[in-house]
Amino acid sequence: MxxxxxxxxxxxxxxxxxxxxxxxxxxxxxxxxxxxxxxxxxxxxxxxxxxxxxxxxxxxxxxxxxxxxxxxxxxxxxxxxxxxxxxxxxxxxxxxxxxxxxxxxxxxxxxxxxxxxxxxxxxxxxxxxxxxxxxxxxxxxxxxxxxxxxxxxxxxxxxxxxxxxFPKPSPVIKEGPWGGNGGTAYELPGWELPHRLQTVTVHGEGVIDSIAFTYVDEAGTKRSVGPFGGDGGVKNRPIILGPSETLREIYGTTGDYGGYTEVVTSLTVITSSNSVRTYGTQSNGKKTFRIAKDNHNIVGFYGRAGGFVDQIGAYLRPK
Known part of the structure; x- marks a missing residue:
């Protein structure tokens, strides 16, 4: 009106x-x-x-x-x-x-x-x-x-x-998770849901050892989350998303590794600028998964972790 x-x-x-x-x-x-x-x-x-x-x-x-x-x-x-x-x-x-x-x-x-x-x-x-x-x-x-x-x-x-x-109900949705039930759960509190992802850091070599990320929440506050998982694996540099860049898709594998049953063995991360990074070892996996949704961006992660990342899911927000 x-x-x-x-x-x-x-x-x-x-x-x-x-x-x-x-x-x-x-x-x-x-x-x-x-x-x-x-x-x-x-x-x-x-x-x-x-x-x-x-x-x-x-x-x-x-x-x-x-x-x-x-x-x-x-x-x-x-x-x-x-x-x-x-x-x-x-x-x-x-x-x-x-x-x-x-x-x-x-x-x-x-x-x-x-x-x-x-x-x-x-x-x-x-x-x-x-x-x-x-x-x-x-x-x-x-x-x-x-x-x-x-x-x-x-x-x-x-x-x-x-x-x-007053903030409207969040349009953030959850996809997944994939992987096993080992480790302990990690998840974002409902009052700090992400609005925009800024960085993603994945460490791993034969398996995904840990994941961490930073994001801006719905109130405009920058927040750092993780790392979740162990401290092994190759220490990779974080993916830093540009001002208009988003995380479009991730896919990966899960399988048994080092005496652990069904952990995340590989992750491939694809941004809106078609930058592709792969972590871990796909050949160590027995099952595959993919997290992507039309007209949505990935803005955060949740799941379970212990010595490795046992399970992973994602928060998605409409574009």
Missing amino acids: SNPTFYTNSAPHSIPPRQQQQEHQFKLYMSQIVEGTSGTNQLVVANNGRSDYFGITVAMDWVIRDDLGPKANIVAHAKGLHVGAGTPDWFTSFTIKFTHARFKDSTLMVQGIFGNSNIDVKGEWAIVGGTGQFAYAQGVVLYKQLSGLNGIVIRELEMHVLCPI
Whole structure:
């Protein structure tokens, strides 16, 4: 749905270490019509008769529009209370409930102080929460009184709202695993799932001794994993993926080796730039496997490992 003319939003920006926030900005106009005026939208519900208004409690349903003038549209209501808190201050606590289709039934919770209309023409209120599209909101409302004649007070509102962006369910899927059940399991925790693979390091000669990798997770944090397996075999240099390079496919073999039953005996790694690296010894394997999926990239590994890599599977993410 397209944004209305009174609303703009910024690009998401990171809040270290994991959270992102979206900033929403509004420019709106709020109408307060006091008691005794035609069309009043507030009502005194408690009055102790004090001359300084202390303790007077007023229920309100102030109208909020997208502009000034007779053609302005009602986009929200400010529903709540304001209470006399000693001359000239009134404490207010209200919920802005949106009726405009773009934000319908979403709310913002606002609190603060304002003065008598002939004293306090500028000020600010705090945004202390929200629901719907503004869940867990925080921010500020800068208000400026434009008029206060004949019992009608018009305030211009400039609202700056920050809302956390909650991660969507991860599209990461798992393929495999292949190999035996020796060793101990290695797997990534669900809150650190990979977004992009950066390096892969495989050590091995007659068999795959160990595997390690680095990746960027869904929050943009770089993480190092492993090595999983033993410390034998040829110490190979890591595969370093370029900024736009991905891991497209791996295939390999499993078999018995050195008294171990069904371990990973070879791995061949193919990147999107058609770089091919082979590790271990294919002839030591009895079974073959292949990890590849259309329109997906390999972004990490899991499985089992002990003295060697006993088992391997992969995490894949849609391109």
